[in-house]
Amino acid sequence: MGKSLRNSLRWLLPSLILSQAQAFYIPGWSIKSYKENEHIPLFVNKVYSDNTQLQYAYYDLPFVCPPTGRSHGPGLLSGQSISLNLGEVLRGDRIITSDIDLTMGQDKECSALCSQVVTRKDLRRAKELVQEGYVVEWIVDNLPGATSFVTVDKSRKYYAAGFKLGFTDYSSSTGKPRYFLNNHHTIVIRYRNAPGRDGERGGKVVVGFEVYSKSVGPNMKRENGCPTDLHDVEDHFELYMPPNKTTEFQSQYAHSSYHPEAIEEGDDDDTITVPYSYSVYFREDDSIEWNRRWDLYFVNSEEGSRIHWLAIVNSLIICGLLTGIVLMILAKTIRSDIKGYKEGSIEDGKLRIKRKGNRTPRSEKTGFGLLEKEDETGKEIDISSDDEALEDVTGWKLLHADVFRKPEYGYLLAPLVGSGMQLLFMAVGLILLSAIGILNPSFRGGFISAGVGLFVFAGVFSGYFSARVYKTFDGKDFGKNALVTACLIPGLLFGLIFILNLFVWAQASSTAIPFGTLVAIVLLWLCIQVPLVYLGSWYGFVRTGAWEHPTKTASVPRQVPQQAWYAKSLQAIFLAGLVPFAVIFIELLFVFQSLWQDKSGYYYVFGFLAVVSIILILTIAEVTVVTIYVQLCSENYHWWWQSFFIGGGSAAWVFLYCIWYYFANLHISGFVSSMLFFVYSFMACCVYGLLTGTVGFLTAYAFVRRIYGAIKAD
Structure with a gap:
């Protein structure tokens, strides 16, 4: 985690330099002179x-x-x-x-x-x-x-x-x-x-x-x-x-x-x-x-720059505090737990504590299945039924045989993770192209066109990650998983847009998407994205395979104890989502003003947005690690879906902010216009939640594999 943090900070300075970039033309591309x-x-x-x-x-x-x-x-x-x-x-x-x-x-x-x-x-x-x-x-x-x-x-x-x-x-x-x-x-x-x-x-x-x-x-x-x-x-x-x-x-x-x-x-x-x-x-x-x-x-660009810098400082403070907490968990708490077992060895799900003779016999805790101790002669004695031996075993160490148990509805989680990686690739590409000035106001419609193109061709990444997660969950039919991945999220988005389009068509508005354009989008989806998703799925399922887990899973799942109020699923999602929302709150003011109030204006500070996005991803990763660690310490091994929802939890706060923004700042009139605002806001929040949820899931997965793999290695 420390290495990852250093790498992220290494990119911070170039990103801050890019944040000063204003919209410009690429020399020689668009200049037109008149006699x-x-x-x-x-x-x-x-x-x-x-x-x-x-x-x-x-x-x-x-x-x-x-x-x-x-x-x-x-x-x-x-x-x-x-x-x-x-x-x-x-x-x-x-x-x-x-x-x-x-x-x-x-x-x-x-x-x-x-x-x-x-x-x-x-x-x-x-x-x-x-x-x-x-x-x-x-x-x-x-x-x-x-x-x-x-x-x-x-x-x-x-x-x-x-x-x-x-x-x-x-x-x-x-x-x-x-x-x-x-x-x-x-x-x-x-x-x-x-x-x-x-x-x-x-x-x-x-x-x-x-x-x-x-x-x-x-x-x-x-x-x-x-x-x-x-x-x-x-x-x-x-x-x-x-x-x-x-x-x-x-x-x-x-x-x-x-x-x-x-x-x-x-x-x-x-x-x-x-x-x-x-x-x-x-x-x-x-x-x-x-x-x-x-x-x-670009109205108020100078005043806006000062506010953007304030947003970055605010985001860095929040991210820095979280980084300190995560480093403390990794460097102190977990390492001290692992250090206590350096004299032990894990064999076939049993931890045997070897002691020198003539010591007073006492029970030892391990949390890794059967427990054993030695008598005065050094002979190992099975104490798996000794309740007294379990008194000192608490927290995440007890979940050795259950932490990698495949989740319910894993066949649905895998496509969501794949679609999240597809959206992440699209978002990174758009922000990068905009920050360096390729996508600027002179390229009318370029941002949306580039976004659609990146989303379609990122189907390869969607299929790859979906297939690997699917096989990790012991999935067998990668073709079916590829089809679900290619059709689930794009199909839902297209269906909502088509229904909205019917209302806009009835108003004879140019906001309505022409029928020919809808057909072209469907052809892009079915003829290009679906084959790319299948190709990525084949490579991820057949050529790469599943991720390996450091511990084996027991046949009988353990019972999850009663959880504290803050560790319960819904409360944890809302509380954890509040932190990433605080990181992006100020930047949301500019994005919303550009989208909903100044429709004639242009959002141009993509350099600042790139910096805030990097801090947001780090914050989501750290919040997810902390929350999942607390959950594992509460002996709750149902972390797969929880990590996904915690990563995307800030989407709920963004949608609540949309509702507040509608009543406090907008003066939209008419049923169709209000419906367009709320449905498009809901779709945008779902896309954002899917993207950030994928970041949270993959971060939590890497964290869990790391800590249990470290104990096995010792």
Whole structure:
């Protein structure tokens, strides 16, 4: 354990250095330059909100300008869908070329986009989206359109990805809300000379993409579809359509700025025209390096770094205390137990204590089956039935003949351990690739795509470890075990996602996974992962075989005594899980904020996450060792499943934290959105518990083999 700790600490310094890594482009992979007067495509993607989990493709909205099919260069037409990777599809992206014309270096004070005729029903839909706080995502040169802000002291500028679809205002007289649609967009493209020879030839690179939206009412004076004065707009476009017949309500509120819901009712075939326009400005900005252009999207990065360092210090303190406890157990308690038996030898399950003649005969304890003593002449006498001889034998030493007894439902534990190793390989790969900058925000959907790929190809590790554990439990049919391993966890996850997808499909949301993508995922699962799991199982079962145990198992199991309250299964799992949760608690704040609140933001501090993950694994290993040692000292040899559950015990605390986070920090509305939050949170906690449970199981297994093997060796 000490050697393992030293090796882990050896990797700590490089990991801390990696924690300073911000998102960057791998040089030469993605850089794109534009010549003067060259067309720059603008892509529209989706609308999303922090108050709901449902996203919608921008061009699916009935009140926006539809694409006209206008040509933007060779092979590029507006309305043309862009090929997406698997990660982009799963995150709800629907990227399509727009009609907005951007030409490098050419400003446009105003250009009319369209006049969209919308019905009363479409207007109500727009009002719902504005009310729920939806924002729009456009893309230029792989940068999401952003709204810019400055800090309070005006010392630093930062971006908030996306721009508002509309806004809510409240009547000064009644206090009732009124909803307005943003129908004019001011686009600011920031650029600088391209690096290297391309810049010498006049190439420009985009380093910033800002969008400022504005609501311009239909009564504003227009020329060629554009407002004549965009700087002083007092009339906004309200999402309100007067009724199609005179009513008592209409006459009552004819001169009021508040329009009650009652007078908004009418024939859904009634229409109103929404005028859309845009402005374009190109501004040279040499203060932003091209490979650092994403830094503006990382809000509060400096403050966040200080909190991350606090989280690491907190985690190191907890891990250090546990390390001291484990070293004390290994170096003092267990070694002192083993030292007392150095004069003994184990033969066929019997410990014989050889004593010199003419000593007063007394019983000796061993805890390893039959007990024997010698009389004055040195002849060995069987005292296995001597109750007095057992008085001094306590703790884990009594479990020699039962500690490796195969557990109940071992055929289920083996696939879980195999799937846990598969997830562990995937998680390590993702964190490593992200920490060194390969998976960065410029690689849209790359994190999810890489995760799916690593999970599929890690089926080899899943099959290998599952087969070895299965054979250790005296399993015979490795093919059946391989099939269970390949289908159990992936099948459960796919089934839950498919059921959720039915609800999202009913909402016509782009969050729904297309049927073709579901078929592709199933093919990846059945045609690639299942054969890899079988291959790993064959190698682990046939070529490698079971792990050997240092002691033999008795035919009759011993009775487990009554356990203390803290050593009982459920209490031990919750108490032990609290320690790893304390290690990751602060980092969870950033992860949850990135996932659930700042959907437009990007989690980028994977270096810090890598360090916290290393400390988490060490903490889980040490907590499991301490807990299982206490359990063995209580003469309870049912440690197989217990070690797995103790390792994954912090998942229960994470899920409780999810529930608290939902009610305390989120403002999610709607049944489907709430269901998506809780089901996805539950799935994530199960995956986390499976991964950490596997770490706990393998650590406990190595620990138990070590201590009983050491006694046998002595």
